[in-house]
Amino acid sequence: MDQIRIDDLRFFAHHGVFDFETEQGQNFVLSVVMETDTRRAGKTDALEDSTSYADAVEFLVSFLTEHTFKLLEAAAEQAAQALLLRYPLIRAVELELRKPEAPIKLDFESVGVRIRRGWHTAYIALGSNLGDKQSYIQSALDGMAENKLIRVKKTSTLITTAPYGGVEQDEFLNGVCQIETLYTPEELLDFLHLLEQAAHRERKVHWGPRTLDLDILLYDNIIMSTDRLTIPHIDIQHRDFVLAPMAEIAPYVEHPVLHKPMLQLWKELEGTWS
Numbered sequence: 001m002d003q004i005r006i007d008d009l010r011f012f013a014h015h016g017v018f019d020f021e022t023e024q025g026q027n028f029v030l031s032v033v034m035e036t037d038t039r040r041a042g043k044t045d046a047l048e049d050s051t052s053y054a055d056a057v058e059f060l061v062s063f064l065t066e067h068t069f070k071l072l073e074a075a076a077e078q079a080a081q082a083l084l085l086r087y088p089l090i091r092a093v094e095l096e097l098r099k100p101e102a103p104i105k106l107d108f109e110s111v112g113v114r115i116r117r118g119w120h121t122a123y124i125a126l127g128s129n130l131g132d133k134q135s136y137i138q139s140a141l142d143g144m145a146e147n148k149l150i151r152v153k154k155t156s157t158l159i160t161t162a163p164y165g166g167v168e169q170d171e172f173l174n175g176v177c178q179i180e181t182l183y184t185p186e187e188l189l190d191f192l193h194l195l196e197q198a199a200h201r202e203r204k205v206h207w208g209p210r211t212l213d214l215d216i217l218l219y220d221n222i223i224m225s226t227d228r229l230t231i232p233h234i235d236i237q238h239r240d241f242v243l244a245p246m247a248e249i250a251p252y253v254e255h256p257v258l259h260k261p262m263l264q265l266w267k268e269l270e271g272t273w274s
Helices: 019-024 039-044 051-064 074-084 135-147 185-198 240-249 262-270
Strands: 001-014 026-036 094-100 111-118 120-127 149-153 159-161 170-180 213-219
Touching: 001 019, 019 185, 026 051, 026 120, 051 074, 074 094, 074 111, 120 185, 120 240, 120 262, 135 149, 135 170, 135 185, 159 240, 240 262
Parallel strands: none
Antiparallel strands: 001 026, 026 094, 094 111, 120 170, 120 213, 149 170, 159 170
16 A cells, blocks of 8 residues: 655653643654555646645644643554545555653653554345334345444445245344444444444343344454454355355455355355356
8 A cells, every 4th residue: 555654753742641741741753654545636736636645734733732641652643544535545644653852761762652453344244124124224234334433335235035044033224334344353243233222232141032133243253252343254155145245345355264266156156156
């Protein structure tokens, strides 16, 4: 990815744990690397096709001087998020914030933190088999769209499918949406659980009926497994209600473990791949 850089930007602000730091203020040094595609701007030579580094500098300085944080970690985190939300062409940002006058009784040049934050692509399975199924799914899509840390990019056609897992119950309405998000996988999971709770989801029977079921299928090319979350979602290759919508909106997205595109996995499941 191409980069726009800001190196060693100096400004005066009021961040720190101690009262005298927030009251008196001190000097800070900021360096930023913004990852973006500069190809179009490079060919058109038009400012509207680029992210103005001058505007980005003014925005960051204004943000970091108008807000006060105890921790450099918080200042860097919030500044990076604000930058990513303001400039849609920036895909990721590496931000380093340093304090050359930190209250340390040793000889040092500066202390600081460096973080990298950016937009991630995730695919979310949507399902419901209780009540007004379509309304529950639409409420989840609306909830994601209303969250500034999520951009809903594509939504598949909703399909009616038989229940999965051997529990006798009503048919499901299923689909998949593609999102971009600033959330980590765990943070995204927590937010999806909030949407399920808002739809009065009850977890009484494993694979049982539910008003709303939201699962993270893929998150970038991450492979992970914890007590709470496994990515890619378990058993994608055997679930037609996942593969059919994925084949519609992301046919050539590859399963990071099986190394096969979604369209191939779906056709293999249907017995039509040769």
